[in-house]
Amino acid sequence: MRMAFQIAVSLLLAAPAHADTLFERLGGMDMITRISERTIDIAAADPLIGPHWEESNLVRVKAKLAEQICELSGGPCKYSGNDMVQVHKPFKFTNADFNRLVENLQQAMDESGVDHATQNRLLALLAPMQREIVTR
Amino acid sequence: MKSTMRRFACMLSAVAFPVCFGVSPALGNDNAKPLFDRGKLLATGGVSQVEGAGGAGLTTWALIGGYGSDHGLGLTAHGTLVPLDDFTFRSAGLALGVFDRLELSYSRQWFDTGGTGAALGLGEDFTFGQDIFGAKLRVAGDAVYDQDRWLPQIAIGLQHKRAKQGAILAAVGASHDTGTDFYLAATKIFLKHSLLANATVRFTKANQFGLLGFGGADDGYDATFEGSLAWLVTDHWVAGVDYRTKPDNLAFAREEDAMAAYVAWFPSKHVSVTVGYADLGEIALQDNQQGLYLSLQMGF
Numbered sequence: 001m002r003m004a005f006q007i008a009v010s011l012l013l014a015a016p017a018h019a020d021t022l023f024e025r026l027g028g029m030d031m032i033t034r035i036s037e038r039t040i041d042i043a044a045a046d047p048l049i050g051p052h053w054e055e056s057n058l059v060r061v062k063a064k065l066a067e068q069i070c071e072l073s074g075g076p077c078k079y080s081g082n083d084m085v086q087v088h089k090p091f092k093f094t095n096a097d098f099n100r101l102v103e104n105l106q107q108a109m110d111e112s113g114v115d116h117a118t119q120n121r122l123l124a125l126l127a128p129m130q131r132e133i134v135t136r
Numbered sequence: 137m138k139s140t141m142r143r144f145a146c147m148l149s150a151v152a153f154p155v156c157f158g159v160s161p162a163l164g165n166d167n168a169k170p171l172f173d174r175g176k177l178l179a180t181g182g183v184s185q186v187e188g189a190g191g192a193g194l195t196t197w198a199l200i201g202g203y204g205s206d207h208g209l210g211l212t213a214h215g216t217l218v219p220l221d222d223f224t225f226r227s228a229g230l231a232l233g234v235f236d237r238l239e240l241s242y243s244r245q246w247f248d249t250g251g252t253g254a255a256l257g258l259g260e261d262f263t264f265g266q267d268i269f270g271a272k273l274r275v276a277g278d279a280v281y282d283q284d285r286w287l288p289q290i291a292i293g294l295q296h297k298r299a300k301q302g303a304i305l306a307a308v309g310a311s312h313d314t315g316t317d318f319y320l321a322a323t324k325i326f327l328k329h330s331l332l333a334n335a336t337v338r339f340t341k342a343n344q345f346g347l348l349g350f351g352g353a354d355d356g357y358d359a360t361f362e363g364s365l366a367w368l369v370t371d372h373w374v375a376g377v378d379y380r381t382k383p384d385n386l387a388f389a390r391e392e393d394a395m396a397a398y399v400a401w402f403p404s405k406h407v408s409v410t411v412g413y414a415d416l417g418e419i420a421l422q423d424n425q426q427g428l429y430l431s432l433q434m435g436f
């Protein structure tokens with residue numbers, strides 16, 4: 001048992017090497033566009049958070065989200081949308097809203113066959129944005 | 137303010153009002169948000185550790201148990217079974233997470249000596265046991281969102297333990313049949329690497345978690361350590377290992393460090409199943425106590 005324990009610890013510490021950029025791991029711009037569109041479609045149809053997008057231009061939101069994920073993941077984009085705080089502030093989003101959108105994104109990535117290590121690498125970049133988006 | 141008052145009203149009468157449980161649609165209108173909101177991400181409340189607090193296996197984490205967000209509550213119930221070589225450990229309990237800030241827990245433990253009880257002169261199936269009342273307060277950091285900071289999520293907590301079988305505990309040399317553990321826990325999720333690390337320092341007099349009473353030949357508080365390393369395999373599967381040091385207060389028997397390795401499955405926010413292997417070392421003169429670690433948790 002003690003031996004097995006040591007083996008398990010060393011396996012856990014042997015973090016996988018990240019040779020590719022996250023942008024490549026996600027499948028490039030085509031896949032990022034697909035994931036962003038699907039995320040917003042799932043979110044807009046979600047009974048918990050969907051109504052927030054009732055007044056929005058979804059085509060624009062999808063494109064800006066894709067651009068942002070592209071830039072964050074090291075791809076050849078520059079985010080050209082509005083300031084994150086200004087966009088989200090009027091809605092007074094909560095942590096529960098934020099987490100719900102994360103779940104919608106996870107579903108979209110699952111559907112696109114993105115492996116979980118890669119999903120978590122993207123979520124690690126998005127998670128700190130909670131401080132800009134959640135205001136209640 | 138209005139919504140806070142409503143939350144407390146719901147808290148007091150949660151069972152009676154289905155609106156608090158999210159039966160009503162939670163749209164736009166703030167007042168319709170359910171109190172038991174399941175607003176946290178899957179697995180981010182951990183599972184019930186051996187003493188009924190949010191954590192895993194043998195270690196207490198800084199995470200608040202259950203799925204209540206910072207505007208909600210989360211209630212969990214657990215049952216745990218650890219059939220060891222010469223004994224059987226069982227526990228059952230409840231934990232309430234309040235606004236992802238405070239965790240209140242109650243757990244009951246049974247330690248059945250089986251046939252070994254007769255050999256030890258206690259009688260066959262003699263069962264040690266204790267009640268554990270726990271409270272944990274998150275004081276800093278956020279294990280999930282603070283991915284760009286080194287600061288872990290930090291919590292302080294206590295576990296007040298009231299052991300059964302006081303006369304026997306006194307006979308084996310324990311100084312007390314009640315005791316209170318205090319702990320400081322730090323949990324960091326490294327999402328980039330799909331890893332969770334936890335370190336906890338516990339100040340305790342407990343012998344075998346408190347099942348064999350508190351204090352003894354040595355009756356001071358000991359600082360003990362609980363460490364966890366877990367791999368977030370997917371959003372539904374977590375695999376981890378725990379290591380926990382323990383005091384060694386009793387003169388009649390040696391007490392050793394404990395460790396466990398486990399896999400936890402989270403099919404939904406309502407259920408999790410933990411299956412693992414625990415090595416609790418020597419207990420009451422019976423060396424090398426190992427066995428399966430099985431735990432079921434239900435969440436509301």
Ligand code: HEM
Pocket residue numbers: 049052053055056057060061064065068080081082083087088093097098099101126127129130133
């Ligand atoms: C890390 C998390 C998030 C990111 C990266 C993100 C990104 C974006 C982007 C790029 C836009 C478009 C900005 C523009 O039009 O210039 C946007 C708009 C929007 N987001 Fe988010 N967002 C996040 C979280 C959330 C959450 C949690 C919600 C609600 C549950 C939300 C609801 C909205 C809505 C309703 C709009 C449209 C606003 C409008 O129509 O003007 N977002 N978001």
